[in-house]
Amino acid sequence: MSEEVVFDTQGIVKKFMFVNRKAPYGTIYALEILESVLISAAFEQDTSVAFLDDGVFQIKKGSDTKDSGMKNFTNTYRALAGYDVEKLYVEKESLEARGLTPEDLIVKVQVLPAAELGKLMAEQDVLITG
Amino acid sequence: MMHTVNKSPFERNALDSCLRLAEKGSAILLLEDGVYAALKGTAQSAKVEAALKSHEIYALGPDLKARGLEEARLIAGIKVVDYGGFVDLAVEKGTVNSWL
Amino acid sequence: MKFGILVNEGPFNHQASDSAYQFAKAAVAKGHQVMRVFFYYDGVNNANKLSEPQSDDRNIVKLWGELGKAHKIDLVVCVAAGLRRGIKEQVLAEGFRISGLGQLSEVGIAADRMLTFGD
Numbered sequence: 576m577s578e579e580v581v582f583d584t585q586g587i588v589k590k591f592m593f594v595n596r597k598a599p600y601g602t603i604y605a606l607e608i609l610e611s612v613l614i615s616a617a618f619e620q621d622t623s624v625a626f627l628d629d630g631v632f633q634i635k636k637g638s639d640t641k642d643s644g645m646k647n648f649t650n651t652y653r654a655l656a657g658y659d660v661e662k663l664y665v666e667k668e669s670l671e672a673r674g675l676t677p678e679d680l681i682v683k684v685q686v687l688p689a690a691e692l693g694k695l696m697a698e699q700d701v702l703i704t705g
Numbered sequence: 706m707m708h709t710v711n712k713s714p715f716e717r718n719a720l721d722s723c724l725r726l727a728e729k730g731s732a733i734l735l736l737e738d739g740v741y742a743a744l745k746g747t748a749q750s751a752k753v754e755a756a757l758k759s760h761e762i763y764a765l766g767p768d769l770k771a772r773g774l775e776e777a778r779l780i781a782g783i784k785v786v787d788y789g790g791f792v793d794l795a796v797e798k799g800t801v802n803s804w805l
Numbered sequence: 806m807k808f809g810i811l812v813n814e815g816p817f818n819h820q821a822s823d824s825a826y827q828f829a830k831a832a833v834a835k836g837h838q839v840m841r842v843f844f845y846y847d848g849v850n851n852a853n854k855l856s857e858p859q860s861d862d863r864n865i866v867k868l869w870g871e872l873g874k875a876h877k878i879d880l881v882v883c884v885a886a887g888l889r890r891g892i893k894e895q896v897l898a899e900g901f902r903i904s905g906l907g908q909l910s911e912v913g914i915a916a917d918r919m920l921t922f923g924d
Contacts, residue, residue: 582915702802
């Protein structure tokens with residue numbers, strides 16, 4: 576790797592939200608954004624993850640990828656709490672439109688109606704969309 | 706806050722989701738294939754016209770031009786900006802939320 | 806103002822890289838600073854020096870390298886995403902460097918605005 580370029584981030588705490596709108600496995604976005612959430616934990620920012628639209632499927636229980644040959648990363652969402660990323664939000668409308676309930680999910684989440692999630696998004700300093 | 710929508714509303718639900726979550730008073734920039742949402746007289750126009758009542762909506766000029774969409778075809782009230790205007794919006798409006 | 810940019814898609818397949826490039830170019834023309842462009846997912850392909858577009862078309866890889874050099878923009882390719890897609894030092898175009906995911910978080914913290922360009 577070539578020479579690092581380092582920015583001064585000392586003492587800055589920003590509100591970071593990772594926005595997940597895509598289903599898992601059909602594309603790599605879910606997996607790679609999860610990797611970036613885990614790495615971001617080291618920076619001790621005010622981090623949250625929002626699941627909306629097909630993103631809610633990312634945290635559905637019962638994933639078995641054996642026959643598909645895909646790498647199973649669904650269980651990795653359980654690691655988030657261990658990395659102090661505990662603010663996980665799911666949009667109520669997206670969940671219901673897909674016939675899911677919080678009991679279907681692999682992690683504990685806060686279910687918020689669109690208006691409240693929208694308000695939360697508006698409070699963020701950084702939004703990273705996968 | 707500003708939102709960007711870069712996919713066609715006929716292809717993806719990015720615009721719908723953006724409109725569902727974008728707070729009143731926030732700015733929305735349509736770019737790339739998202740500019741098709743700026744056209745009047747389509748099956749998507751009514752929702753965009755309604756959104757104009759509570760949001761500023763912009764369309765990226767170079768992307769309209771690339772797709773042969775004349776400004777006369779756009780919903781009244783949508784403002785056309787170039788990349789410089791896009792930069793200005795990002796500066797003025799705060800955090801950018803990209804709806805892909 | 807200081808900008809950070811995340812590019813999620815590779816050259817040509819999606820307009821994302823072009824849009825990000827045009828935004829970055831306009832930002833520096835207005836006197837702003839683009840601190841870092843982080844290339845993630847298929848975005849890492851923007852750093853492939855083997856890209857050979859048609860002669861009458863824009864060379865996106867070169868354009869990024871030149872913009873980065875002219876305006877001191879740190880063009881970073883994610884190492885993990887790069888490895889998956891075969892973007893390693895031996896194919897890395899001029900002006901880019903390979904580094905870790907932490908660089909994305911870092912610019913998110915240091916910049917005034919972060920933008921994502923993707924599909």
